Amino acid sequence: KEKVEITKEQQALVKVVVEAYNRHQIPQDVAKKLLQDQYSAEENFLLLTEMATSQVQVLVEFTKNIPGFLSLDREDQIALLKGSAVEAMFLRSAQVFSKKMPNGHTEVLEERIRKSGISEEFMTPMFNFYKSIGELHMVEEEQALLTTITILTPDRPYVKDQQAVERLQETILDVLRKMCVLQHPQDPQYFARLLGRLTELRTLSHYHAEMLTSWRVNDHKFTPLLCEIWDVQ
Numbered sequence: 001k002e003k004v005e006i007t008k009e010q011q012a013l014v015k016v017v018v019e020a021y022n023r024h025q026i027p028q029d030v031a032k033k034l035l036q037d038q039y040s041a042e043e044n045f046l047l048l049t050e051m052a053t054s055q056v057q058v059l060v061e062f063t064k065n066i067p068g069f070l071s072l073d074r075e076d077q078i079a080l081l082k083g084s085a086v087e088a089m090f091l092r093s094a095q096v097f098s099k100k101m102p103n104g105h106t107e108v109l110e111e112r113i114r115k116s117g118i119s120e121e122f123m124t125p126m127f128n129f130y131k132s133i134g135e136l137h138m139v140e141e142e143q144a145l146l147t148t149i150t151i152l153t154p155d156r157p158y159v160k161d162q163q164a165v166e167r168l169q170e171t172i173l174d175v176l177r178k179m180c181v182l183q184h185p186q187d188p189q190y191f192a193r194l195l196g197r198l199t200e201l202r203t204l205s206h207y208h209a210e211m212l213t214s215w216r217v218n219d220h221k222f223t224p225l226l227c228e229i230w231d232v233q
């Protein structure tokens with residue numbers, strides 16, 4: 001039985017990434033807002049575009065703390081941000097949805113999201129993903145590293161030096177694999193299941209443009225940043 005241990009530099013890397021991940025979270029807690037009041041489809045659409053816009057800004061700040069990211073080719077940095085922003089947003093939403101809440105709150109939150117204006121056809125894939133993330137009971141280190149792995153996906157469109165991105169991603173994959181073995185000794189498949197969620201995440205993210213344009217509102221207004229990042233307008 002091989003002895004798995006996290007090296008000093010891997011511990012330092014995790015610390016930097018987790019601190020940055022926690023520091024760069026959206027200030028206003030959207031779940032709390034949704035639990036407080038029922039909003040109209042228009043208000044929900046506006047809330048989503050505000051959340052998504054600020055999330056992209058937060059993502060840019062977060063990536064600056066990923067060791068090695070700023071040493072990548074600058075155009076590749078943009079390609080990675082553009083390619084992962086939607087997935088990072090759904091992953092963040094799933095983590096918010098999976099947070100432990102007082103009895104009945106998750107059901108209210110789900111109901112508010114079901115009635116927020118999103119078309120019916122997207123509910124099942126979206127909530128299946130959220131629940132599959134919830135079942136993993138990820139600790140915050142795993143959440144931060146999984147988001148980092150999503151950002152460091154080498155085969156995003158327009159990435160020129162894929163090897164450089166692959167090397168960075170492998171560094172994170174290696175420490176996440178060790179953490180999973182140490183954190184979930186009873187479940188040797190845990191790391192594989194964690195990575196399997198990224199496939200589900202990519203599939204869900206294919207729907208994002210349609211989910212936005214089919215939102216039950218008359219006028220779908222997007223911020224310039226969202227037009228840039230999301231394939232809309």
Ligand SMILES: N#Cc1ccccc1NC(=O)[C@H](C1CCCCC1)n1c(-c2ccc(Cl)cc2)nc2cc(F)c(F)cc21
Nearest residue numbers: 030031044047048051052055089092093096097113116211
């Ligand atoms: N959370 C969060 C979050 C953080 C950063 C950026 C966006 C976020 N998501 C959001 O704000 C939306 C809200 C926006 C208002 C209307 C209801 C959905 N959201 C989404 C959702 C994101 C996109 C698309 Cl197309 C459909 C749904 N799944 C959520 C799950 C949650 F549990 C949750 F609380 C919020 C959630």
